[in-house]
Amino acid sequence: MLEKLERESYNSALEIIKIAKLTKGAILVVGCSTSEVLGEKIGTASSPDAAKAVFSGIYKAAKEYGVFIAAQCCEHLNRAIIIEKSAVPTLDIVNVVPKSKAGGSFATAAFAAFENPVAVEEIKADAGIDIGFTMIGMHIKKVAVPVRLRNNKIGSATVLAARSRPKYIGGERAFYDQNLA
Numbered sequence: 001m002l003e004k005l006e007r008e009s010y011n012s013a014l015e016i017i018k019i020a021k022l023t024k025g026a027i028l029v030v031g032c033s034t035s036e037v038l039g040e041k042i043g044t045a046s047s048p049d050a051a052k053a054v055f056s057g058i059y060k061a062a063k064e065y066g067v068f069i070a071a072q073c074c075e076h077l078n079r080a081i082i083i084e085k086s087a088v089p090t091l092d093i094v095n096v097v098p099k100s101k102a103g104g105s106f107a108t109a110a111f112a113a114f115e116n117p118v119a120v121e122e123i124k125a126d127a128g129i130d131i132g133f134t135m136i137g138m139h140i141k142k143v144a145v146p147v148r149l150r151n152n153k154i155g156s157a158t159v160l161a162a163r164s165r166p167k168y169i170g171g172e173r174a175f176y177d178q179n180l181a
Helices: 002-019 050-064 103-115 174-180
Strands: 025-033 068-070 080-084 119-120 127-131 144-149 158-165
Touching: 002 025, 002 050, 025 050, 025 103, 025 158, 050 068, 050 103, 068 103, 080 103, 119 158
Parallel strands: 025 068, 025 127
Antiparallel strands: 068 080, 080 119, 127 158, 144 158
């Protein structure tokens, strides 16, 4: 089962990285309810093993493209972010270490896997994956655009995704649209 979760996570992450055209140094925010992944109600069945499998798949895809992962903690830590320090050299660091029941298993797995993990209160990511309705929107740059993934399930959890785009401020949007292709 853990291998399946890792594969599904890798496929979802790879898909959003490609659709959002993330490049080296971009940030992908990920919120994950391992309870939902295991078919339970969010916040009721946290699983470090499932978190490690999901994180491993996403991290593998991100490393292939040089993308940073920003792991969103649960609401007990006000949805703070665990990220590599090199990704956020100018942001204020907060003093917290996530645990399975206080921060969430996914953020805990990220903290253990990163070379130099830090916590920050907020981030403005280039794209995101929401695994199990964890509400990542507050951490995505304006303007967030929903993305429908083909790989929209990890275990029993629904996967929602978003990418960001620059704001349209007056004038024609054709210039931007032509340069997306």
